[in-house]
Amino acid sequence: MPLKAVILIGGPQKGECRGAAGGQGLGPAPLTALPAGTRFRPLSFEVPKPLFPVAGVPMVQHHIEACARVPGMKEILLLGFYQPHEALSRFLVAAQQEFRIPIRYLQEYAALGTAGGIYHFRDQILSGGAEAFFVLNADVCSEFPLQEMLEFGQQHGDAHGFVILGTTANRTQALNYGCIVANADTQEVxxxxxxxxxxxSEVINCGVYLFTPAIFQHIGExxxxxxxxxxLEESSNGWQRAEVIRLEQDVFTALAGRGKLYVYKTDGFWSQIKSAGSAIYASRLYLNQYSKTHPERLAQNKPGGPVIRGNVYIHPTASIDSTAVLGPNVSIGEGVTVGAGVRVRESIVLHGAxxxxxxxxxxxxxxxxxxxGRWARxxxxPSDPNPNDPYAKIDSESLFRDGRLTPSITILGCSVTIPAEVVILxxxxxxHKELSxxxxxxxxx
Known part of the structure; x- marks a missing residue:
């Protein structure tokens, strides 16, 4: 079956990642009562969020790897409203070479919503005779059971049926997501x-979907x-506003109960990556998966090398002192230097630190x-309640309580200098801050 995949990567918020090289922002807004799109600051000042490294590779690469493994995958499309960006272009060229599959970026003229974007580019998605296509939100972390979704769709649906990837959450967590009530026998939504x-319901939407071309009829309605x-409102720019369509609120709500929408429930790991802090949790989940999918990415204890505890990724260009202790759940980026006696745990250390x-x-x-600096701490x-459970769902909004930002993990932006013997908690x-x-x-x- 000819297949395609669409990865929804969104776009920059005000002051984030402007210019070809990134980092040319308008400056930070006050970090109280931030809107949802700014919650990846300050990291999104430097790189488009989909390219932020999680477990050693760009966030969206995990999605691409999963799509490329599905037999019959003909093309992967990234869809968003980032301006042409040098880092994104380099990534796409490298990904095409590595995965040997066409990968293109389709740029929206504005934020069109999760359904408006795919509807706008429906001709591109369907070109080449695709009989079905996946849609994946870039800000989710998962093992992406796409082949299983495809087999489920073939068993439960038909040419007009659609599949949502779902998982279970507790009653409190479920309120933060799309909730699904399904028939226990048929899994029809x-x-x-x-x-x-x-x-x-405790069954929530994971932001990963399998559609047939028939979905465009429903979005068109x-x-x-x-x-x-x-x-009727005599709006002068109504045609633009009408194109902003949301899969979740505008399409799924209407399709439920009509025999066209099904849920495939996964027991595998899943989490959102909404805030910068939730990237650490996502890194933990992917590092845990590497033991099965990419064992070569996990560092091993070797004579004369640093002490490795649990799952750790170290870029080949990093310089790590033999007396350092790393892990569990640590990702060390390109060109990082780690000195004698350093202890790193549950952290992401980015390029050149x-x-x-x-x-x-x-x-x-x-x-x-x-x-x-030396002897600094x-x-x-931890932003989730049970750091020992690799499959616990994180509440990625935990940094935000009562509409205000409450730091729980520590985040250093680029080119920050921490002096010796201080504590940052x-x-x-x-x-570009130098603390004293x-x-x-x-x-x-």
């Missing part, structure tokens, strides 16, 4: 509610209805080219 105010509604002798880095993201608090430091003292529970602008 009877009812769908996006982020309900009261409990509906929403588009026409919105056009008519906007015409330097951890000087005897530093301690726990539950932290260390930004590109940042430096941590940089520490955060549960804080966020924006790029210890801090706790602070946002350093």
């Amino acid at each position: 009877q009812h769908y509610v996006e982020k309900p105010s009261t409990f509906v 929403v588009f026409q209805r919105q056009q008519q509604e906007l015409a 330097a951890l000087h002798d005897h530093t301690c880095v726990l539950n932290t993201i260390v930004g590109w080219d940042s430096t941590i 940089v520490e955060g608090t 549960n804080s966020i430091v924006l790029p 003292r210890s801090c706790k529970n602070q946002i350093i602008l």
Whole structure:
């Protein structure tokens, strides 16, 4: 069966990742009551969010690897509203060479929503005779059981049936996601509610879908209805607003109970990557998966090498002192220097960072080219309730309570300098800052 995949990568928010090289932002907004799209700051100032390294490779590469493994996959399309970007272009060229499959970027003229974008580019998606296509949100972390979804769809649906990947969450967590009520025997979706105010179901939407070309008829019905509604309002730009269509609220809600929508429930790992802190949790999940899928990416204890505890990724160009102790759940990026006696746990250390002798880095993201001085301690608090359960669902909104940002892990932006013998606890430091003292529970602008 000829297949395609569409990965929804979104786009930059105000002040994020402007210009060809990235990092030319408009400056940070106050980090209180941030809208959802800004929650990956300060990391998204430097690189488009889909290219942020998670477990050693760009976030969206995990999606591409999963798509490329499906037999019959003819093309992978990245869809979003990022401007042409040097880093994204380089990544696409390298990914095409590595996975030997056409990979293209389709740029929306504006944010069109999860359904509006694929409807706008429906001719590109269907070109070449694709009989079905996957749609994956880039900000989710999963083992992506795409082949299983395809087999499930062939058994339960027909040429007009569609499949949602679902998983289970507890009653409190479920309120943060799309909730699915399905027939226990057929798995047909009877009812769908996006982020309900009261409990509906423990089965939640994972943001991964399998569609046939028939989905465009249903999206088109929403588009026409919105056009008519906007015409009644005599809106001067109604045609633009009508193209903003959401799969979840506008399409799935209407399809539920009509014998066209099914849920495939997975027991594998899954999490969202909405905030910068949730990237550490996602890195843990992917590192855990590497033992099965990419054992070559996991560091091993070797004579004369550092002590490795649990799952650790180390880029080949990194320089690690033999007395350092790394892990569990650590990712060390390109060109990183780790000095004598350094301890790193549950952290991501990005390209070019330097951890000087005897530093301690726990539950932290260390930004590109940042430096941590001797005997300094940089520490955060785990953002999920059970760090020993690799399959527990994270509440990726845990940094945000009562509409305000509450740091729990520590995040250093790019080119941050931490002096010797200071302690940084549960804080966020924006790029290009040189600290002079210890801090706790602070946002350093």
